[in-house]
Amino acid sequence: MEPSARNWVERVQHLPDKPSQQEAEKLVREVYQSAQKELDDQRAQAEFEREE
Incomplete structure (x- = not known):
């Protein structure tokens, strides 16, 4: 599980x-x-790798 996913699991577990x-x-x-930012980061990385 991704570190960010673990953080969300912990937050949900602490909800009333x-x-x-x-x-x-x-x-x-x-x-x-958070998910949108991760996707944007992945797209930017993929674009960077394609340009190399």
């Missing part, structure tokens, strides 16, 4: 049994933004 709507939305936004 029933997180508030606001807490759930915040977590989902953060997961999405």
Whole structure:
């Protein structure tokens, strides 16, 4: 499992049994933004490698 995935697992495990709507939305936004950044980084690396 990727280190960032482990971090998200830990965060989810520490949520209250029933997180508030606001807490759930915040977590989902953060997961999405983190995943998008990782994909962008992977694309940039692949583009860099193609140009070499």
